[in-house]
């Protein structure tokens with residue numbers, strides 16, 4: 001194995017993890033990444049790009065025995081997880097990674113939280129956040145500084161995965177109060193804040209930090225997307241927040257796959273304000289100038 005890396009990242013080929021790696025490298029922090037092997041296609045390209053950036057790659061899986069992961073972590077002081085998946089990864093896999101980080105003598109662990117305010121929600125509100133809350137309860141006894149980074153919703157998710165915008169019909173559909181403020185941050189800015197926080201000596205003991213590129217209501221979000229794209233969007237109300245909750249419960253009865261309705265659960269947490277940040281930590285890192293929704297919409301090549 002090459003000289004010790006400063007940081008160990010799991011999820012480096014992912015949407016967010018990849019930007020986190022680049023942001024560490026931009027700050028001259030050396031990175032070793034745990035990657036699942038792939039000899040062809042997009043996966044090979046992603047691994048080649050990481051190597052070209054100067055990342056040391058170690059093949060493995062977050063569910064590998066902790067001894068093996070500890071060897072991979074080596075002397076890295078900080079371990080960052082940006083994995084995505086089910087409870088086997090988010091709860092068991094990350095607990096395994098944290099045990100390995102402890103064994104390796106690391107000082108800090110950043111779990112794959114990156115969400116709305118998981119500390120304010122209840123376990124039944126959102127299945128994916130519920131897994132992160134369960135994982136956080138397991139991390140409680142760790143001697144490492146466990147640092148949870150929260151970013152609200154990705155701006156990219158608001159114009160994609162959430163399925164709010166119908167570009168052909170020219171509509172933006174929403175549930176609940178269109179004037180409820182929501183925390184939105186781009187993937188890139190989330191990566192910049194994550195790296196700033198992960199390297200911040202004042203956060204050595206861990207804790208929770210909250211960032212938002214912009215705080216906007218659904219109504220202001222629509223206006224910003226209109227300005228950024230030059231496209232007109234009519235705001236269309238689908239129902240109240242209570243009706244959304246009923247719709248989620250109805251869908252949950254008809255499928256075993258929580259990913260079929262989790263986007264609606266995120267919307268419920270946002271439009272009720274239950275997952276809204278009470279305070280922001282943006283001022284800790286004034287050098288980061290996050291993109292507004294309008295900036296994002298102007299440069300994101302929408303409709304995607």
Ligand SMILES: NC(=O)c1ccc[n+]([C@@H]2O[C@H](COP(=O)([O-])OP(=O)(O)OC[C@H]3O[C@@H](n4cnc5c(N)ncnc54)[C@H](OP(=O)(O)O)[C@@H]3O)[C@@H](O)[C@H]2O)c1
Pocket residue numbers: 010011012013014015016017034035036037043060061062063082083084085089093112113114115116151152153154157
């Ligand atoms: N706030 C928001 O709006 C928002 C939106 C999206 C995501 N997120 C959060 O951001 C975080 C990262 O999500 P993402 O969208 O960037 O995920 P992603 O693109 O799906 O990437 C997931 C990463 O995890 C790796 N991985 C999966 N299973 C693994 C395993 N068993 N062992 C090791 N690595 C494994 C993948 O590697 P392979 O290349 O091998 O598959 C990939 O690098 C998650 O916490 C997610 O919930 C937040």
